Amino acid sequence: MQQQPTHSDHELVTTIDLHFKGLREHVAAFLVRSPEGPVLIECGPALCLPALEQGLDALGLSLTDIKRLFLTHIHLDHAGATGACTRAGATAYVHPRGAPHLVDPSRLMSSASRVFGEELDQHLGWLESSPENQIVAVEDGEVIQIGDMSFTAIETLGHASHHHAWLMTYEGERHVFSGDTAGMRLPGTSFVTLPLVAPELDPVKWQESIKRVGDLQADRLWLTHFGPVDDQEAFLRDASALLHTECALLRSLLDEATGLTAEEVMTQYRSWHLELAQQHQIDPDLLHTYCSDIHYESNIAGATRWLHRAGS
Numbered sequence: 001m002q003q004q005p006t007h008s009d010h011e012l013v014t015t016i017d018l019h020f021k022g023l024r025e026h027v028a029a030f031l032v033r034s035p036e037g038p039v040l041i042e043c044g045p046a047l048c049l050p051a052l053e054q055g056l057d058a059l060g061l062s063l064t065d066i067k068r069l070f071l072t073h074i075h076l077d078h079a080g081a082t083g084a085c086t087r088a089g090a091t092a093y094v095h096p097r098g099a100p101h102l103v104d105p106s107r108l109m110s111s112a113s114r115v116f117g118e119e120l121d122q123h124l125g126w127l128e129s130s131p132e133n134q135i136v137a138v139e140d141g142e143v144i145q146i147g148d149m150s151f152t153a154i155e156t157l158g159h160a161s162h163h164h165a166w167l168m169t170y171e172g173e174r175h176v177f178s179g180d181t182a183g184m185r186l187p188g189t190s191f192v193t194l195p196l197v198a199p200e201l202d203p204v205k206w207q208e209s210i211k212r213v214g215d216l217q218a219d220r221l222w223l224t225h226f227g228p229v230d231d232q233e234a235f236l237r238d239a240s241a242l243l244h245t246e247c248a249l250l251r252s253l254l255d256e257a258t259g260l261t262a263e264e265v266m267t268q269y270r271s272w273h274l275e276l277a278q279q280h281q282i283d284p285d286l287l288h289t290y291c292s293d294i295h296y297e298s299n300i301a302g303a304t305r306w307l308h309r310a311g312s
């Protein structure tokens with residue numbers, strides 16, 4: 001693993017690159033300097049813990065300095081290292097539907113091992129349990145006050161049924177950490193991609209959530225995948241339009257009447273995405289690096305579950 005390029009993007013917030021799968025700018029954790037010490041937003045996968053610790057070390061910190069951890073949701077690329085963080089002394093703040101799984105991850109991990117297979121052991125790693133008294137369930141709109149800094153939970157469902165964005169306000173500044181609500185961005189571009197994952201994908205709720213994030217009128221939007229967004233209005237508009245288009249495409253490809261095989265669905269979905277990327281002058285190699293087969297397979301699985309639930 002190379003030395004971390006932790007870049008101080010802002011005097012309050014530093015993005016830590018967790019080098020997920022050895023890739024740059026794929027999965028982030030954010031270090032926020034609160035009036036009562038360093039705070040983490042997201043902690044990444046369990047297997048990225050060494051990268052998280054290196055990133056903290058580059059800032060003169062260690063894991064035991066982190067007393068508060070805000071999680072957008074409990075998917076393993078965001079919250080897999082939570083057990084390590086709480087055992088080192090952090091209290092984790094999370095959506096009420098996510099909280100029980102951090103205390104007892106057994107059900108979450110057995111479904112993760114079914115869904116991810118080898119990917120789990122190779123890249124994500126296993127979430128360890130956290131002491132119950134260090135997991136705080138936070139309702140929509142609830143505020144966690146740290147001196148003059150506040151973190152407000154903004155329930156943002158659609159990607160998952162247990163997702164919060166976090167609005168951080170301090171000295172007149174407003175920052176929103178959107179988790180997966182605003183989608184993901186290919187490094188060095190403004191090209192949005194979407195994790196339409198099973199089992200809780202809900203495009204209607206997701207659209208409402210994108211609007212909610214936009215309505216916060218934050219000074220800056222921070223993506224877990226990956227980093228600060230300069231033109232948040234354009235980015236959210238693109239994410240919303242893509243969510244609409246991509247779900248409509250998957251609905252039509254997965255319609256039984258088309259009679260497509262699973263392989264044909266995959267091929268058509270991938271070539272649609274490649275064409276879209278090329279329209280945006282995206283290097284196909286960059287697209288392939290960040291959107292591997294796993295990305296398309298898991299989006300197809302997510303859409304299949306959604307359409308089944310929607311009864312169509």
Ligand SMILES: [Zn+2]
Pocket residue numbers: 075077078179180195224225
């Ligand atoms: Zn994610």
